[in-house]
Amino acid sequence: MTLRFTNTLTGKKEDFVPLDPEGRKVTWYACGPTVYGPIHIGNARTFVVTDTIRRWVEHLGYDLRFVQNITDVDDKIIRRAAEEGIAPEEVAEKYAKMFLAHIELLGVRPASAHPRCTQVIPEMIDFIGKLIEKGHAYASPDGSVWFSVRSFDGYGKLSRKNLDDMREGERVDPEQQKLKRDAMDFSLWKAAKPGEPSWDAPWGQGRPGWHLECSCMSMRFLESETIDIHSGGVDLVFPHHENEIAQSEALTGKPFARYWLHQAMLNIRGDKMSKSLGNFLYIDKLLERFDALTLRHFLVSAHYRTELDFTDDNLELARKSSRRYADAWHEAVAVLGAEPDAGAWKTSPACAELEERFAESMNDDFNTARALAVLFDVVTRLNTARANAEKGAGDTVELAALASLLDFFRNLLGVSRSLEAAQTTGMEDLSGRLLDLLIEVRNDARKLKQFALSDRIRDRLAENGIVLEDRADGTRWKRES
Numbered sequence: 001m002t003l004r005f006t007n008t009l010t011g012k013k014e015d016f017v018p019l020d021p022e023g024r025k026v027t028w029y030a031c032g033p034t035v036y037g038p039i040h041i042g043n044a045r046t047f048v049v050t051d052t053i054r055r056w057v058e059h060l061g062y063d064l065r066f067v068q069n070i071t072d073v074d075d076k077i078i079r080r081a082a083e084e085g086i087a088p089e090e091v092a093e094k095y096a097k098m099f100l101a102h103i104e105l106l107g108v109r110p111a112s113a114h115p116r117c118t119q120v121i122p123e124m125i126d127f128i129g130k131l132i133e134k135g136h137a138y139a140s141p142d143g144s145v146w147f148s149v150r151s152f153d154g155y156g157k158l159s160r161k162n163l164d165d166m167r168e169g170e171r172v173d174p175e176q177q178k179l180k181r182d183a184m185d186f187s188l189w190k191a192a193k194p195g196e197p198s199w200d201a202p203w204g205q206g207r208p209g210w211h212l213e214c215s216c217m218s219m220r221f222l223e224s225e226t227i228d229i230h231s232g233g234v235d236l237v238f239p240h241h242e243n244e245i246a247q248s249e250a251l252t253g254k255p256f257a258r259y260w261l262h263q264a265m266l267n268i269r270g271d272k273m274s275k276s277l278g279n280f281l282y283i284d285k286l287l288e289r290f291d292a293l294t295l296r297h298f299l300v301s302a303h304y305r306t307e308l309d310f311t312d313d314n315l316e317l318a319r320k321s322s323r324r325y326a327d328a329w330h331e332a333v334a335v336l337g338a339e340p341d342a343g344a345w346k347t348s349p350a351c352a353e354l355e356e357r358f359a360e361s362m363n364d365d366f367n368t369a370r371a372l373a374v375l376f377d378v379v380t381r382l383n384t385a386r387a388n389a390e391k392g393a394g395d396t397v398e399l400a401a402l403a404s405l406l407d408f409f410r411n412l413l414g415v416s417r418s419l420e421a422a423q424t425t426g427m428e429d430l431s432g433r434l435l436d437l438l439i440e441v442r443n444d445a446r447k448l449k450q451f452a453l454s455d456r457i458r459d460r461l462a463e464n465g466i467v468l469e470d471r472a473d474g475t476r477w478k479r480e481s
């Protein structure tokens with residue numbers, strides 16, 4: 001079974017064949033965040049789904065090196081620094097740390113390297129110098145440097161646009177226009193403005209343009225002028241990735257990346273997230289309302305190439321669905337008396353067949369939606385096997401096999417048990433914590449044999465639609481469905 005996925009460069013689903021002649025090593029560069037605030041749920045979609053795809057690529061046995069940058073010099077960071085009254089470096093540092101902490105909460109593993117733009121300034125200066133030498137770039141009198149799109153034949157091959165179409169839709173900044181030879185030429189080096197971070201360069205003090213860092217870091221941290229996979233949200237296809245291709249291939253004469261992988265956008269209640277609508281949903285606030293498992297489940301529930309809509313109904317559905325498999329596992333373990341061995345499913349023919357269906361879905365353009373459907377087939381069978389075992393009729397070997405398969409699938413998608421820690425706090429953080437407190441008081445009352453009080457707490461909660469379940473690993477609560 002070969003892995004196939006859609007390559008934006010050809011617009012087709014292709015077999016994945018790594019550059020490595022032995023077919024083992026894989027290099028992947030993913031565009032990371034510009035750190036001027038907490039990440040929003042759209043960024044989180046791209047990062048979470050990328051992590052799920054990465055887990056699958058690694059599961060197939062590839063030796064993957066995965067690099068994701070952090071943009072720590074940019075107009076937006078400089079603007080935020082002025083608003084917060086601190087230095088741009090402090091803004092970048094604060095939000096870079098926050099980014100790493102937030103993705104960890106969502107079960108996204110850190111990249112092999114997370115280089116920052118400011119780490120590759122000498123490489124970028126060198127890169128620009130070579131492009132000027134080769135006639136692909138030029139400095140303007142103010143000390144800025146521009147890439148000449150006319151000098152690169154393949155410009156537009158990723159976004160499948162031609163230069164004349166691009167120009168029509170372009171908003172031209174009259175100040176910049178005076179400095180450029182062609183309206184589409186893009187910035188490699190921005191001349192310094194007072195009070196902004198800047199570095200010395202042969203053509204004048206300044207800072208790098210945004211597109212350049214990704215080309216430099218990809219070559220340096222993946223140690224190759226051509227890499228296997230380059231990814232990001234679909235909003236980056238033009239101009240960011242088109243420009244990366246132009247500057248990299250103009251320099252090396254080699255293909256920059258062989259497979260381009262793009263995530264579709266996440267919208268909020270049918271609308272694009274935008275400043276004018278003021279509808280940005282930031283991950284720190286969302287983690288107060290929803291547990292990490294619910295959020296991650298929601299983000300991987302759609303195929304990565306279809307748009308996903310954030311609505312209250314979709315989140316409620318994700319909460320219920322993720323709770324279904326979390327509960328199924330705990331109930332199975334309670335009957336088994338212990339967690340099953342991780343590989344218990346390997347000896348079961350029924351599990352092998354389910355595993356094959358899961359693998360087919362993931363190998364077919366990383367279809368997480370279909371893979372989740374297979375996971376829910378496991379849940380249905382697991383619940384039946386558990387009910388039979390409870391009646392004394394069932395086979396606990398198959399029960400253990402199905403439970404271990406469920407856990408295996410969850411880890412592959414990253415909707416793992418480790419994200420359940422906060423799950424008992426449910427939708428509303430405060431009410432969840434108060435509920436935990438009530439449960440604690442009830443359990444204390446039971447220990448003290450004050451059964452009238454403990455029963456009263458349980459009954460009053462039941463009247464409010466909250467059902468308590470006492471298990472070997474403690475008391476859990478459920479909303480009555």
Ligand code: AMP
Pocket residue numbers: 031032033034035041042043044045046231232233234235236263264265266267273
């Ligand atoms: P940025 O910090 O804006 O460069 O974005 C970081 C990553 O998040 C990039 O890969 C973007 O393509 C991606 N991204 C931004 N907005 C969205 C969105 N609404 N839905 C999905 N991905 C997004």
Ligand code: ZN
Pocket residue numbers: 030031032214240
């Ligand atoms: Zn990039």
